[in-house]
Amino acid sequence: MATAAQQAFYKQLGRMYGTYTGTFLAFIILLAILEWMGVPNRVIGYLFVFFTIAVYAIIGVMTRTAEVSEYYVAGRRVPAFYNGMATGADWMSAASFVGMAGTLFLLGYDGLAWVLGWTGGYVLVSVLIGPYLRKFGAYTVPDFVSFRFGGNFARFLAVIVLVACSFTYVTAQIFGTGIIASRFLGIQFEVAVFVGLVGILLCSMLGGMRAVTWTQIAQYIVLIIAYLIPIIWLSARKYGVPIPQLTYGTALAEIAAREQQLVKDGLAVLCTAASCPAGSLKPHITPFLTYTPMNYFGIILCMMVGTASLPHILMRYFTTPTVREARQSVAWSLFFIFLLYFSAPAYAAFSKLEVYTNIIGRPIAEIRPWMFTWGELGLISVCGKPAASLAAVADACKAIAGHPGVVRLQDFVINTDVIVLSTPEIAGLPYVISGLVAAGGLAAALSTADGLLLAIANALSHDIYYKMIQPMKQGNRNITIGIIIAVIVFCLFWFMTGTGPFGIQWRWWGIGAMAAIFAAAYPLMQNANETARRLIIARILLLMVAIAAAATASTRPGDILAMVGWAFSLAMAGNFPALVLGIWWKRTTTAGAIAGIVAGFGLCIFYLVTTRYFPQFGVDYAGMKSMINPVTGANVVDITKGVKPSAVQQVGWFNLSNINCGMLGAPLGFLVMIVVSLMTPAPSKEMQALVDEIRKPRGKTVMEEKTS
């Protein structure tokens, strides 16, 4: 039961975040008044972004810490409810906030695979893994793997899996902050990326997990208010009921009626088994028009199991005071995530209805003006040209032979990001709400980036440095550190292209920044004691990873964004079998676990890389066949004519989408782990007794830190 001190702490937290929420709402109203008084939109946008980032930064600086356990696990005293909010912000990225509704807009029912996949995984977190890792008392996920599977080789593999699935993910988040900041503040994208980076570092540099936790809660509050206000407003206006999650059923029925009408009027081509060309109409509620049933359920499975294997999510449950609270906290997490995810389909439905009634089938002269704002940015095109103005649309459509003078479905192309960002304008809300949505999207991207950066930096500082390099002899240690850093820095930056500010190549900017960090940190390191040195190293690594991620993001890597989905499959293949069997099957041996991780993760990577970059190799040597169109059943490519690499997957095994490579890797991982474990001698009595200890919530954590 909670002690008196804890009770007082909870009460104080409630007061603090209550005041914070009230102040935030008052701030929105203040900006609304400013707008009404005639302050320009641009200034409102600036005020929103800078006010919110300033608040996160203040929290980050106030919660700075010099204690190891505060830095890595926030002192293990974050209450279940608040940890749930922090996990919600950690979880919901720029892609969830801005992209999810757009995906549902385009894919209809098939898009719901993502909604299901990104929620149901928390059942696995709570039932199979999270609470047991909390009882174990790890600082990082590799900590557990190394302890259970005898040492540093297993630890090293776990770090590789962690970095592989987190680095691409964090790059996409920083990319997201750049996009949002550049769109709403009108600054250049490359500069916006580094502005976002400063926001991220202010939160996480000084206080590690502790600071990230308390800022993530603040960010959750901003993002959920920003997500819900426009859609509630729209629903109240349209249907008189301010609960969009219930009223969009009516919108779905209207969409279905409108779809039939469009086909009847010849304004859209229906996607059928006989032919389903690009731009044809896929009815919103009809399943399996984009994904085959196998790939639909595959996405659900890989996203769910991936959730339960992603280190930046698992480590959030290391921060609760008890195992019991870790379980409650998973439930709260999903509740807070659910609030956003069950609203996303409403956004999609309302937007689709607006597009189908007020754009498609309308004479060009009557197009609603909200579209042109996004057309100017190239995010909406009509008749193959950006819909920047009425004249531009009319000219573009005139150029098409036999165009009827009304917009047809196949004429209309929309970027998925527009759905959430344009809803305030469609609903006719004041600009202040658009500013709010931008602040929400930024909060979503920053909070996820914080969590991911911390996961990577902690694995490098705690697992690689403190557990593997520190115990070495002085001389060997310095050489090892030197070599590792030199190799990493070289690999990261040498391949960067393009020229940055002052006409100096980006690669030199990157290497220079790293060198400057070292020069600044060196004197600090010399005079520090053991604990201080550990934390300085953790911070230096955090800074380095952050700069590397921002540098990668600033080059706008197209593939990196697609790889976010891959991160889930990689985590599933690399982590899930080892974590589950390590807890639930005492007989799992070190050799079994290592073989299983290598086999599962290896197969997943092989499938991803081959299908994406070397399809011809896959056809020639790995027996891959052409992917099949889910509606018409036709082959996507003719493999006899040679296949070139492309962002759209063309070849594979069993018609399996490469985002689902975890479906290959995880079963193989389980199989290898079990077979090899049975072939090797059982783990020692002591190890089995320790596994028993992990299963009982009562008592001390298994891994006790000596230097905290």
Add this chain to the structure above:
Amino acid sequence: MAPADSKANQEAHWAATSRLMWTHLAIWLFFGYIVHMFVNQLNAITIPVLQFPLGFYMAAQGSLIAFVVMLFIFARQQDKIDRDHGYAED
């Protein structure tokens, strides 16, 4: 009174925990996958007043609600098992 920490008690605790795990995984399987396999049949049914096709509704909201409720119930059930065997935290 909770029983003492004996080997038998430990095994009973783990058996109860495992049973609960399988139960929740079965419900998870049902709401995550099985119900959506019948989406076409379910879409033929429309929820009165709200006008949602049932198959769409289950994927967009129904299963999500089930997951949230499940997790709160699981936290209570597992805590009860821990208490009954004397392994709960104070």
